[in-house]
Amino acid sequence: xxxxxxxxxxxxxxxxxxxxxxxxxxxxxxxxxxxxxxxxxxxxxxxxxxxxxxxxxxxxxxxxxxxxxxxxxxxxxxxxxxxxxxxxxxxxxxxxxxxxxxxxxxxxxxxxxxxxxxxxxxxxxxxxxxxxxxxxxxxxxxxxxxxxxxxxxxxxxxxxxxxxxxxxxxxxxxxxxxxxxxxxxxxxxxxxxxxxxxxxxxxxxxxxxxxxxxxxxxxxxxxxxxxxxxxxxxxxxxxxxxxxxxxxxxxxxxxxxxxxxxxxxxxxxxxxxxxxxxxxxxxxxxxxxxxxxxxxxxxxxxxxxxxxxxxxxxxxxxxxxxxxxxxxxxxxxxxxxxxxxxxxx
Amino acid sequence: xxxxxxxxxxxxxxxxxxxxxxxxxxxxxxxxxxxxxxxxxxxxxxxxxxxxxxxxxxxxxxxxxxxxxxxxxxxxxxxxxxxxxxxxxxxxxxxxxxxxxxxxxxxxxxxxxxxxxxxxxxxxxxxxxxxxxxxxxxxxxxxxxxxxxxxxxxxxxxxxxxxxxxxxxxxxxxxxxxxxxxxxxxxxxxxxxxxxxxxxxxxxxxxxxxxxxxxxxxxxxxxxxxxxxxxxxxxxxxxxxxxxxxxxxxxxxxxxxxxxxxxxxxxxxxxxxxxxxxxxxxxxxxxxxxxxxxxxxxxxxxxxxxxxxxxxxxxxxxxxxxxxxxxxxxxxxxxxxxxxxxxxx
Numbered sequence: 001x002x003x004x005x006x007x008x009x010x011x012x013x014x015x016x017x018x019x020x021x022x023x024x025x026x027x028x029x030x031x032x033x034x035x036x037x038x039x040x041x042x043x044x045x046x047x048x049x050x051x052x053x054x055x056x057x058x059x060x061x062x063x064x065x066x067x068x069x070x071x072x073x074x075x076x077x078x079x080x081x082x083x084x085x086x087x088x089x090x091x092x093x094x095x096x097x098x099x100x101x102x103x104x105x106x107x108x109x110x111x112x113x114x115x116x117x118x119x120x121x122x123x124x125x126x127x128x129x130x131x132x133x134x135x136x137x138x139x140x141x142x143x144x145x146x147x148x149x150x151x152x153x154x155x156x157x158x159x160x161x162x163x164x165x166x167x168x169x170x171x172x173x174x175x176x177x178x179x180x181x182x183x184x185x186x187x188x189x190x191x192x193x194x195x196x197x198x199x200x201x202x203x204x205x206x207x208x209x210x211x212x213x214x215x216x217x218x219x220x221x222x223x224x225x226x227x228x229x230x231x232x233x234x235x236x237x238x239x240x241x242x243x244x245x246x247x248x249x250x251x252x253x254x255x256x257x258x259x260x261x262x263x264x265x266x267x268x269x270x271x272x273x274x275x276x277x278x279x280x281x282x283x284x285x286x287x288x289x290x291x292x293x294x295x296x297x298x299x300x301x302x303x304x305x306x307x308x309x310x311x312x313x314x315x316x317x318x319x320x321x322x323x324x325x326x327x328x329x330x331x332x333x334x335x336x337x338x339x340x341x342x343x344x345x
Numbered sequence: 346x347x348x349x350x351x352x353x354x355x356x357x358x359x360x361x362x363x364x365x366x367x368x369x370x371x372x373x374x375x376x377x378x379x380x381x382x383x384x385x386x387x388x389x390x391x392x393x394x395x396x397x398x399x400x401x402x403x404x405x406x407x408x409x410x411x412x413x414x415x416x417x418x419x420x421x422x423x424x425x426x427x428x429x430x431x432x433x434x435x436x437x438x439x440x441x442x443x444x445x446x447x448x449x450x451x452x453x454x455x456x457x458x459x460x461x462x463x464x465x466x467x468x469x470x471x472x473x474x475x476x477x478x479x480x481x482x483x484x485x486x487x488x489x490x491x492x493x494x495x496x497x498x499x500x501x502x503x504x505x506x507x508x509x510x511x512x513x514x515x516x517x518x519x520x521x522x523x524x525x526x527x528x529x530x531x532x533x534x535x536x537x538x539x540x541x542x543x544x545x546x547x548x549x550x551x552x553x554x555x556x557x558x559x560x561x562x563x564x565x566x567x568x569x570x571x572x573x574x575x576x577x578x579x580x581x582x583x584x585x586x587x588x589x590x591x592x593x594x595x596x597x598x599x600x601x602x603x604x605x606x607x608x609x610x611x612x613x614x615x616x617x618x619x620x621x622x623x624x625x626x627x628x629x630x631x632x633x634x635x636x637x638x639x640x641x642x643x644x645x646x647x648x649x650x651x652x653x654x655x656x657x658x659x660x661x662x663x664x665x666x667x668x669x670x671x672x673x674x675x676x677x678x679x680x681x682x683x684x685x686x687x688x689x690x
Binding site: 058060075082083084085086089090092093096100105106107108109110123124125126127128146147148150151264267268271285286287290291292303 | 403405420427428429430431433434435437438441445450451452453454455466468469470471472473491492493495496609612613616630631632635636637648
């Protein structure tokens with residue numbers, strides 16, 4: 001297939017081909033192929049001549065063509081929400097390390113929380129014949145992937161489940177984690193507890209809200225409508241929601257923040273408020289321990305989520321797995337001060 | 346090329362081919378090809394029959410084969426130091442957005458600050474025929490890329506320059522930024538100022554150390570050997586370096602931290618110290634303003650670095666650029682309190 005590199009429209013027109021190597025070494029094409037692919041049947045002297053020609057011409061094997069012929073591309077795709085969100089850094093790196101251990105390269109892209117962009121990206125990766133996909137879904141309907149999965153693209157969902165199809169998924173215990181975090185605030189004397197989360201169509205946001213409601217029900221506290229606010233995690237929206245809960249005649253005395261983007265903005269609002277309000281956030285983040293007070297969090301292990309998902313992907317590519325499975329990883333409450341403040345007043 | 350999908354060893358053996366679509370629609374292969382590629386010469390009725398067959402079979406065009414035939418793969422590679430380092434998040438996302446605007450997908454990988462791993466990754470991406478590479482180099486010798494660049498792989502270095510070859514590079518003004526940061530400490534009365542940086546073979550670490558030395562020379566302060574420490578940015582090493590500078594009969598009264606990984610550890614050491622020490626860090630980081638005192642930093646714009654590098658890459662792919670250029674972006678001193686503390690004692 002390297003001969004396509006000779007077509008005039010080809011940017012790689014200058015790349016030496018196996019034919020060039022054969023001509024320079026004065027051997028046949030099959031002999032060059034044997035040397036390049038490490039196959040037997042070549043004398044030491046001939047191999048040396050071929051290697052010298054390869055060196056002199058700067059010949060490099062074209063893996064794209066080779067892997068296409070073999071039907072595997074040794075590449076996988078990772079579709080996440082935002083390459084710039086620090087939560088996904090350790091997850092991406094973990095997926096990369098597993099891929100690397102399997103000799104595969106990683107495509108990486110952001111859905112920007114837009115279901116259309118997720119689909120466009122996932123299908124573009126399939127059209128490029130990735131062997132598998134790790135997807136943090138933005139959308140709730142993944143039937144568009146059915147033909148790809150049937151055709152052999154291994155697919156594992158992580159952080160949030162797939163919608164409308166039966167597929168592997170690796171999640172944190174979002175309900176249990178939020179329930180434990182809110183119960184912690186209740187145990188420190190709070191009853192008026194606010195919840196600020198991501199958009200309700202996002203699985204993790206809905207599950208964490210459910211965990212909040214379970215903990216409040218466990219404690220026999222009826223939740224007032226003004227105590228919960230779900231929406232985009234942009235600072236303006238979160239700030240408005242926090243300020244509303246914290247004002248009026250009966251403000252909340254504690255806030256449970258639904259993810260690290262929310263927590264960071266709530267910390268800013270509380271720093272300006274001038275009276276102590278308890279705070280527990282879902283997701284750990286760097287420097288949470290150095291703020292005053294330190295921020296109590298429900299930590300999930302983003303690296304372990306990525307590693308577990310990628311391991312499943314490659315086991316599936318090896319043909320080792322049959323039925324899709326749901327794997328749920330535990331969360332961990334880390335107390336640092338902000339979640340142990342008593343109710344003000 | 347889709348017919349290779351029929352070979353028995355192929356994992357994608359179940360994918361419907363253009364031949365299957367042609368058979369089902371009762372038309373010739375060329376007609377299917379015209380419909381798939383949006384070419385003229387097909388009646389509306391025939392196009393509808395072909396589209397129905399495509400839909401029914403779940404046929405998808407194989408972009409890998411198509412782009413190989415055209416000599417462009419519409420993919421680029423980004424080699425950075427660590428996918429998990431928050432500094433690279435906005436840079437990666439910016440490169441992705443530029444690639445997306447050009448219809449290209451992004452391969453992403455970490456060198457883990459290991460020159461061999463950088464080379465292995467860059468060459469693996471070239472072997473996969475990426476159209477271009479954006480590289481944050483770990484190594485100092487990039488002659489291994491010469492055959493690839495000659496063969497048409499557009500290559501732009503970012504954050505640190507290439508070694509041994511003439512290539513585009515987009516940098517921050519590391520020397521000027523560090524010089525301004527250290528001058529700021531001098532202006533607040535400090536003379537015994539420490540510098541803790543990354544490994545000296547890393548361009549940014551060396552340039553920032555040079556900026557520190559220039560500022561000290563500007564102020565007529567001879568630098569004592571015990572005031573500078575370069576090495577890996579793992580917390581243990583940085584902690585030891587900081588503790589050494591801060592102990593003894595004549596400790597430093599201020600520290601300039603060479604990057605965000607160093608700053609975070611120095612902040613932890615100072616929080617335990619119990620006496621005020623001034624701190625300026627290179628690189629801004631989330632929550633730097635919420636620590637007490639807020640952390641004064643020399644900020645570089647990591648998103649702009651990525652965007653500028655990716656823009657150059659695609660202009661080069663369009664044939665718009667000739668000679669390699671060095672682009673230097675300014676840094677910005679942000680004062681928040683830690684850099685304005687007076688010398689203790």
